[in-house]
Amino acid sequence: MALEKRTDKQLACTKAAAEHQKEWFATLRRDVFEHKRPYAIAQADTPLELFALLDLPVVSNQWWSAVVSSRQMSGHYLDGLNAQGYHEGLCRYCSLSFASTVAGDPALAPWGGLPKPALLAARLTCDCIQRVFHTWAAKFNAPLVAMDSTGATHLPPRWWELSRHRWPELFEPHRLDFLTGELKHLIQAIQKITGTKFEMARLRALMENVNRQEEYFDEVRDLICAAPKCPVRMNEQVNNVMTTQWHRGSEWAVNHARAFRDEVKQRVQQNIAAYPGERLRLMWIGAGLWHDAEFYNAFEEDYGAVFVWSMYLAFGPDGYIRYGLKDPLRALASRIVSMNEQLHNPPWANEWMVEQARRHRVDAALILLPLGSRPSVSGTFFIQQALEQSGIPTLLIEADMVDARGWDGAAMRGKVRQFLETRVAK
Amino acid sequence: MSAGLNTGSAFAALSFSYQERMSAAREQDQAGVPVIGFTSNTVPWELIRATGAFPVLVSPSTLAAQRETNRRMEQWMEPSFPGRIRAIFSSLLNGDWSFLKLLIVPRTSEPEYKLYLYLREMVRQGKGLAVPPLYLYDFLHTRSARSRKYGHQRTLELQRKVEQIVTPITPETFRSAVDEANAARSSIRRLLKLRGPKLTRLTGVEAMTAIGASYFSDRRLYAEIAEQLAGEVAKRPAMPGPKLLVTGFPLDHPNLHALLESHGAVVVAEDDWWGSRAAGWDVRSDLDPGTACFEKYYLDAPSPRVYPPALADRWLERTAKQNIDGVIFYHPPDDDVYGWDYPRQRDFLNVRGISSLRIREDCAAPTVPQSLHDEIAAFVKEIKRPRV
Numbered sequence: 001m002a003l004e005k006r007t008d009k010q011l012a013c014t015k016a017a018a019e020h021q022k023e024w025f026a027t028l029r030r031d032v033f034e035h036k037r038p039y040a041i042a043q044a045d046t047p048l049e050l051f052a053l054l055d056l057p058v059v060s061n062q063w064w065s066a067v068v069s070s071r072q073m074s075g076h077y078l079d080g081l082n083a084q085g086y087h088e089g090l091c092r093y094c095s096l097s098f099a100s101t102v103a104g105d106p107a108l109a110p111w112g113g114l115p116k117p118a119l120l121a122a123r124l125t126c127d128c129i130q131r132v133f134h135t136w137a138a139k140f141n142a143p144l145v146a147m148d149s150t151g152a153t154h155l156p157p158r159w160w161e162l163s164r165h166r167w168p169e170l171f172e173p174h175r176l177d178f179l180t181g182e183l184k185h186l187i188q189a190i191q192k193i194t195g196t197k198f199e200m201a202r203l204r205a206l207m208e209n210v211n212r213q214e215e216y217f218d219e220v221r222d223l224i225c226a227a228p229k230c231p232v233r234m235n236e237q238v239n240n241v242m243t244t245q246w247h248r249g250s251e252w253a254v255n256h257a258r259a260f261r262d263e264v265k266q267r268v269q270q271n272i273a274a275y276p277g278e279r280l281r282l283m284w285i286g287a288g289l290w291h292d293a294e295f296y297n298a299f300e301e302d303y304g305a306v307f308v309w310s311m312y313l314a315f316g317p318d319g320y321i322r323y324g325l326k327d328p329l330r331a332l333a334s335r336i337v338s339m340n341e342q343l344h345n346p347p348w349a350n351e352w353m354v355e356q357a358r359r360h361r362v363d364a365a366l367i368l369l370p371l372g373s374r375p376s377v378s379g380t381f382f383i384q385q386a387l388e389q390s391g392i393p394t395l396l397i398e399a400d401m402v403d404a405r406g407w408d409g410a411a412m413r414g415k416v417r418q419f420l421e422t423r424v425a426k
Numbered sequence: 427m428s429a430g431l432n433t434g435s436a437f438a439a440l441s442f443s444y445q446e447r448m449s450a451a452r453e454q455d456q457a458g459v460p461v462i463g464f465t466s467n468t469v470p471w472e473l474i475r476a477t478g479a480f481p482v483l484v485s486p487s488t489l490a491a492q493r494e495t496n497r498r499m500e501q502w503m504e505p506s507f508p509g510r511i512r513a514i515f516s517s518l519l520n521g522d523w524s525f526l527k528l529l530i531v532p533r534t535s536e537p538e539y540k541l542y543l544y545l546r547e548m549v550r551q552g553k554g555l556a557v558p559p560l561y562l563y564d565f566l567h568t569r570s571a572r573s574r575k576y577g578h579q580r581t582l583e584l585q586r587k588v589e590q591i592v593t594p595i596t597p598e599t600f601r602s603a604v605d606e607a608n609a610a611r612s613s614i615r616r617l618l619k620l621r622g623p624k625l626t627r628l629t630g631v632e633a634m635t636a637i638g639a640s641y642f643s644d645r646r647l648y649a650e651i652a653e654q655l656a657g658e659v660a661k662r663p664a665m666p667g668p669k670l671l672v673t674g675f676p677l678d679h680p681n682l683h684a685l686l687e688s689h690g691a692v693v694v695a696e697d698d699w700w701g702s703r704a705a706g707w708d709v710r711s712d713l714d715p716g717t718a719c720f721e722k723y724y725l726d727a728p729s730p731r732v733y734p735p736a737l738a739d740r741w742l743e744r745t746a747k748q749n750i751d752g753v754i755f756y757h758p759p760d761d762d763v764y765g766w767d768y769p770r771q772r773d774f775l776n777v778r779g780i781s782s783l784r785i786r787e788d789c790a791a792p793t794v795p796q797s798l799h800d801e802i803a804a805f806v807k808e809i810k811r812p813r814v
């Protein structure tokens with residue numbers, strides 16, 4: 001996800017992914033400006049599949065936020081937002097893209113900036129997101145589809161064992177009914193814009209493609225777990241996976257996932273390690289530190305410490321695969337209905353992270369504590385305690401995923417070094 | 427509250443209930459009445475009451491106690507949670523509320539939903555032995571036909587749950603509970619009239635205290651005492667000072683009001699379920715209990731999740747236009763929600779020539795910086811001048 005800057009790319013796939021995304025965005029801008037083609041902006045946890053199916057290109061808010069951040073522009077935009085009266089205590093991850101719209105300086109913006117969308121869409125998970133998207137939609141004078149978000153009361157801890165085949169019993173039926181209704185509403189809104197007719201059979205085929213894509217990621221994860229040394233750096237895992245996820249189910253995405261699997265497999269067969277001197281395996285918990293991608297390679301030389309895990313690759317197979325597609329729309333609803341619980345909240349997030357740490361033979365975990373994007377902090381302490389109890393030392397990294405203001409990269413590297421020396425180093 | 431009845435004036439009795447927030451609930455429990463707790467204004471009080479149980483808002487009694495318990499629970503609940511939620515979390519784990527037959531947590535804000543998940547997890551891990559049985563009331567606030575249907579169904583489910591725990595609701599018990607709640611609402615509305623923007627006889631601190639007490643009291647008794655207070659207050663002379671409206675982060679304490687009033691202003695309204703918006707309309711007793719409660723709470727109870735904003739802003743916009751001299755936006759460090767509404771609401775006021783001041787300091791703290799005092803003093807001075 002837009003991490004190419006200053007981090008070397010070992011895989012041909014990584015370069016291809018970055019190029020694809022850049023080209024895709026340039027085409028989108030051209031289509032919007034020259035051919036007046038509509039497009040949408042949506043939260044990452046919305047059903048991007050429906051946009052693809054109904055011919056409405058979609059830009060994910062979090063992707064754009066990461067792009068802006070990796071260009072070191074977050075401070076500039078967020079300062080601008082604060083100057084308008086939005087105070088500094090408000091969530092930044094999801095509002096950075098909005099801040100770039102408020103600034104309204106396409107000449108400065110990455111790749112020319114976001115043009116006016118025909119539609120915005122968000123799931124109302126936290127209490128702030130309805131506000132961010134409403135204000136953003138008003139700024140663009142574009143409609144917003146706000147899908148409400150229900151609460152879970154049925155939370156079997158080892159959710160990933162049920163999510164592929166037994167998803168109808170993993171999520172409460174009334175929650176699936178509700179979200180399916182929200183999706184139908186979204187479908188109507190998109191259809192109104194593009195005129196493309198929704199067809200269940202096409203959605204089923206797309207969902208099957210998403211399964212294929214995630215199965216390749218599953219294989220990559222297995223390869224990483226089994227190889228003596230990590231064959232692909234976390235940064236490159238994230239770049240390949242996220243670019244693919246933004247286009248999930250498309251022909252390009254399935255092919256790219258396969259090519260990624262092939263390349264990683266080949267590296268494993270040829271005994272190629274991302275960092276041959278690997279002695280320690282690290283886990284990164286939380287969203288990526290999009291403004292300082294180099295951070296993830298900073299501990300290789302001195303400690304042989306390689307980041308082998310982030311949620312981005314692992315969540316593909318565990319969170320997305322859905323078998324039994326008799327009702328593909330309901331299956332799609334089941335894919336997003338509890339993403340927040342799976343990634344952030346107890347017991348789902350902590351149980352999953354411990355399981356992942358074990359499978360990946362992780363020696364220590366660094367956990368992002370993004371106090372600048374507050375609701376996404378939740379669950380952090382449960383995750384930390386669960387890992388510590390399983391014998392995995394943890395370090396909290398107090399930082400924001402996109403806001404570089406206040407980030408002291410050198411000091412944080414020092415803190416990690418000290419942690420590695422005192423609690424981890426073999 | 428019964429303990430407070432004999433302590434002197436009506437206000438003293440209400441003040442006792444407001445400060446000693448567990449007192450009435452404990453008395454009821456000791457008298458053998460099942461007590462059911464809830465964590466926000468969006469839980470239908472009448473449904474609980476109609477089963478014969480005593481409903482009580484779970485809220486930490488004093489601010490000092492809040493801070494103390496917060497520190498002990500720091501390892502589980504991150505500092506990103508608002509103080510009120512952290513305090514509820516720790517007081518439940520400490521066993522303060524173990525006598526509750528049920529704790530109902532509504533999905534009326536994200537921190538509350540997470541409070542529910544955290545408590546469940548503590549129980550699952552064997553660390554929440556003192557936590558009462560939990561129930562998530564998955565109540566949505568977007569105004570769509572789908573959310574309405576979902577919320578209605580969840581309310582009927584809630585009804586089944588409380589009936590199962592206590593006793594089934596009958597038309598008589600429901601009518602009685604509705605009468606009790608509506609009587610309290612009516613007396614709150616009477617108090618609100620005594621602090622109108624035209625003529626104010628009640629301070630903001632008194633109003634917050636007197637209204638807030640309703641969440642912790644036997645509402646029949648509450649209505650009587652509040653009426654008594656209204657009767658006493660009606661004889662007072664009108665208060666001087668510019669009239670303020672407070673909006674923003676919900677206030678479970680009267681400290682901000684005390685601070686503002688120490689500078690000669692008087693707070694006459696707050697866009698807050700702890701103050702002016704506590705009562706709202708009456709619940710209907712001619713519908714089935716679940717439906718009647720759902721209609722009231724879905725359409726009339728404030729929540730940070732009410733959407734679209736035009737609806738959420740309606741009360742503020744209407745009230746601000748009624749001779750209010752100035753508006754205070756309260757966005758303490760705990761706020762990461764209401765700040766999003768600020769530029770829009772500020773602009774609405776600016777266009778109408780209504781002055782506003784934003785406060786970012788935590789006014790629940792025992793002291794506030796001198797600079798804030800200076801800012802408030804200057805603001806009050808400024809709005810005292812007649813508007814052109």
Ligand code: SF4
Nearest residue numbers: 091093094126375376
């Ligand atoms: S809490 Fe999460 S979803 Fe909400 S605005 Fe922040 S990062 Fe976005």
Ligand code: SF4
Nearest residue numbers: 044093287343375376
């Ligand atoms: S709240 Fe978490 S899962 Fe949701 S967008 Fe933010 S970081 Fe991602």
